[in-house]
Amino acid sequence: xxxxxxxxxxxxxxxxxxxxxxxxxxxxxxxxxxxxxxxxxxxxxxxxxxxxxxxxxxxxxxxxxxxxxxxxxxxxxxxxxxxxxxxxxxxxxxxxxxxxxxxxxxxxxxx
Amino acid sequence: xxxxxxxxxxxxxxxxxxxxxxxxxxxxxxxxxxxxxxxxxxxxxxxxxxxxxxxxxxxxxxxxxxxxxxxxxxxxxxxxxxxxxxxxxxxxxxxxxxxxxxxxxxxxxxxxx
Numbered sequence: 001x002x003x004x005x006x007x008x009x010x011x012x013x014x015x016x017x018x019x020x021x022x023x024x025x026x027x028x029x030x031x032x033x034x035x036x037x038x039x040x041x042x043x044x045x046x047x048x049x050x051x052x053x054x055x056x057x058x059x060x061x062x063x064x065x066x067x068x069x070x071x072x073x074x075x076x077x078x079x080x081x082x083x084x085x086x087x088x089x090x091x092x093x094x095x096x097x098x099x100x101x102x103x104x105x106x107x108x109x110x111x
Numbered sequence: 112x113x114x115x116x117x118x119x120x121x122x123x124x125x126x127x128x129x130x131x132x133x134x135x136x137x138x139x140x141x142x143x144x145x146x147x148x149x150x151x152x153x154x155x156x157x158x159x160x161x162x163x164x165x166x167x168x169x170x171x172x173x174x175x176x177x178x179x180x181x182x183x184x185x186x187x188x189x190x191x192x193x194x195x196x197x198x199x200x201x202x203x204x205x206x207x208x209x210x211x212x213x214x215x216x217x218x219x220x221x222x223x224x
Contacts (some may be wrong), residue, residue, distance in 0.1 A: 043217055046213065046214070092210065097144055097166070097207075097210060099213060101146075101154035103153055104153075
């Protein structure tokens with residue numbers, strides 16, 4: 001499975017945008033980029049996913065580099081409830097359901 | 112729509128015992144996956160079931176087993192518990208096995224004494 005690299009931790013101020021980077025230089029053409037997050041004392045939850053084009057939903061935006069070797073999860077206006085571990089994952093959709101999680105980025109939000 | 116339900120939420124066992132954890136997926140979801148989360152190893156994939164068949168298995172010893180019933184509910188069993196089996200066990204469900212969005216339960220926290 002292709003691997004992703006994320007910073008161990010990041011800090012951001014409340015009500016400011018947050019850009020969470022992810023490198024995936026060995027991504028294959030059929031890999032989708034998925035983001036999940038895990039809030040304290042909860043199971044992971046889906047945030048967003050994309051293949052080539054940038055994606056937006058009510059939670060976040062996903063910006064994907066043209067060569068697909070990196071991507072950025074954007075939280076437009078961070079709140080204290082966004083403090084979580086964010087996982088960037090590559091999934092070969094259509095093959096199986098298992099998710100290979102990395103260490104993720106622990107996001108701290110400062111009030 | 113009810114989410115993924117895992118029971119029990121907390122469990123305390125002693126070494127050598129066995130344990131069975133239960134997972135009820137979201138209605139209509141036919142794929143169930145299990146994960147183990149520990150502070151040292153993070154989130155690790157255990158197994159994946161679809162239509163009562165195990166489709167994938169992670170790198171865990173044979174003491175870890177699972178099954179899925181015809182109503183898509185799933186159980187996982189750990190026999191001969193070891194201290195290192197203390198972890199949060201998470202179940203996730205999705206529509207099918209094709210890499211759709213997975214919805215996770217809150218987990219079962221297992222402590223082995």
